[in-house]
Amino acid sequence: MGFAIADEESNPNFDKRSGFDSQTGIYHSLVQLNENQKIPTQPNLDIATFVLSQFPPPYQAETKVALINSTTNHQVTYAQLRGSINSLAAGLYHGLGVRKGNVIFILSPNSLLYPTICLAVLSIGAVITTANPLNTAAEIIKQVNDSGANLAISSPEEMHKLYPTGVPTLVTSRCKEDSNPHLSVEELIENCEPLTIPTTNITQSDTAAILYSSGTTGTSKGVVLTHSNFVSLMTLLKWSVDVSKSQDDVFLCFVPMFHIYGLAFFGLGLFCSGTTTILMERFDFIGMLEAIQNHKVSNIPAVPSVILGLVKYNNLGGYDLSSLRRVGSGAAPLSKEVADGFRKKFPWVNLRQGYGLTESCGAATFFVSEDEAKARPASCARLLPNFSAKVVDFETGLALPPYREGELWLKSPTVMKEYLGNEEATNATFYSKGWLKTGDLCYFDDEGYLYIVDRIKELIKHNGYQVAPAELEAILTGHPHILDAAVIPIEDEESGQIPVAYVVRAGNAEELTEDQVIKFVANQVAPYKKIRRVSFISAIPRSAAGKILRRQLVLHSKGLIISKL
Template identity: 70%
Template structure:
């Protein structure tokens, strides 16, 4: 062997003192600054790669056989007890798709606007619209007439499907509208119920949508800015449903019964209850809208085992459930998403309900509702302030907002995400799309976060919501978590108030408990004892309720406007 050959061989021997670039525990690659999921999909949860596959076809392929003698229950109306089997749901979807195509002329690429609260019909409508290759856009029934008109125009809706009580908001738009049910006994309007009954399912002879085609345009909550239409493809939904199926089944111990009060017009409700859970053949008890006592009754009556929830609901369970006297022993798991859940509330929940697994998660409309998850309750307890680890097929970076460089564990920066669930773009907003999605496909979330050395993600706050006080950054979520620990505070929100000498100061809006005489000075002192001086609350306003989006996010811009109006009125 020559000297050159000898050098070549010895140069390839690894240095055993060097650590591998990718840490198997955290998924962090020190060479690239990228965190990768430490979880993998198994052979039962393979992500479909066939390009000519659409969301509805994928979901229906996961249904139990429609010819089973006793089809499993898919949906239960919590108020009436009415049930829909998987066989009935399968037929309704195909019948409505036939009616939309042949009777109403809905074609591939047409936008269908849905304005309705949760109902047994909602999943049928969504899957039927997607079955004909049309594009789904959904709206909050609480939206005003002008907000509805703006979304109808922005999305280019060709047809609307509306609950009868919301029809008056759509009439001024001139868009053809089909009601979900009769407005009155003598009403001659065509309804979705009639279409389902009248139309025998037949094959739709047109080009099927592909994974790259648009499936839905969902409008972000606009809690800090204007609402934008998020374009999600069939590939996005198929990816998120595969992950959801894995999440449900990876820790499934028995037949699950889920409770749905999350609105299906929101990505959380749509991805979970309108589409995804059917892939796991579970049963869902459906509430038209959230009511705390009705929720407790539904859990007891239908032996609910799983509740995908939002932080205000978990807070209500902590503060009020023990007084209601309902049997919650069937509960096994409560999820939390759509908004941050404070560690204090999470710990108190686990203390009051020790038999229930609490599993917070994280996702955005722009990521089709997905990003992180806890595989086990042990993980959730050990890392209780976190929102879980990255889901399979996800990558992330923590990026320094000033330098743009990726950061290692325990360093705070903006969370960037990449996966098959990431949106295509914002509708008609090239500049906003370019600001949010880089040319290399990374979604810039706008959330200030960090990972620990086990790969668990911690949300600090929205970067745009950080309060800048005398050059220091104050996270509203931290102060809100402290205030929620006060026994006389039911709910709270922190906003910035502009002042000349310090830039901004934190102001707390507080909802007091019944009969509480809590004062502004007491609130200020309570926080001051627990934080650094620059984080202190400087003003307090008492309010009857904190304004929140349907998903539980604090609508801070409404409170900022309220504080400005209050200041003006005092001048």
């Protein structure tokens, strides 16, 4: 592997081990792509054309399986997938008049049709915006209006939430009992010939998607991602699959495709490497175990809460998980304790943590090898090719060297264009020359490995000290009788804020008390980090990507305080 910047070899300020340039304060990726792996630069290239160009050749596409429904075992080959994309694109363009720049609102759980819908929409220059099917009607109305959606595509069971918007709507599939039938995606695919679509002059700078951030600590915002962002990301994902030698792996998809993690990886990216994906419509822990066993799944891109479940679940002996080879973790921090517990329980499985955010199209870091990941279980790897980073002191604005904590800033071709219609938020997030301020507290070590400490906004301010909830949550989930945990701040007159824990007991641990939990944490941390109060709860509220919804817990805690007055 070479260095990302050719001139760095002769730069006296550049540290070849960490990638840090002491003169500029910039960390550079230590990986350089070869000529065949570099990001395409032709201006008139859209992401759908790029993905389709990476499909297996026709003589393989007829038999190579792209997708399998984990429940019904229905299979879709690459040839069938290409045909469905082309037919749906023709139906949308010629039948419904969808044009470049139109925004298509997608409201559906995972399905075999989801990638077809996304790629068909993108191929005619229209823009996708995706939503969680669990969202309320009010949340959906807000997103439809904010995104300026011209057409909606919905699963039948969620369609009622779209009625108040007045937006024309397709259903994904026709319901037999539907008394007011709507045109369906399935009908368009079946009845439309893949007609030639006039040249739409899509450029890499055009908007491809408007994805709404989870809004776990604030109001969600529309992240505008371009075709260039996705082409850059697909190039990196293809490289990561190639370098991991996982082209022949069988992947399991249960992360939602409406989230950047699922959309980038399963809705688009894996098709560039010709792999097979087993698709779960909705996550179910036992269903996941059965899918691994029945389909000989070898690769799972997961989230920390799922990995924690695998560590804590005691009845895995009833399932054959021997086919597993790799488990990736993303979307939220994975603690060293959980990573160590996973490796102890599944020593034959490669566990690798990565880091990304919607604003960077889901990418930033990647572990090339399992040896790297094992040696640094708390790290989320090194920067991907074409990425640069800064660690910035949020009080002085100075760029910091290895082992100094500050805010992570990123720059890469995958970084978003803007927040839709929100100039104030865009200006607050971008610094000069395209640096994206992530809001994450982090540091790099002296070999260029990134460590995420926590969200800056979520740090608890106690007596002038900063307490990271993620650190305390890692300790809590290390307790044998705690299944899951979350830590939030509660306002306190004397100390500013105090750390309060919400804890989910393991199934057979009803005797676990508040005092026992407080003492367990106190024995492992400095006095100012101690948990001051514990509430037991049946489940930690999380987003579809596995992030803790702290705002819900803060509201819950305020209700508890009021009820005690």
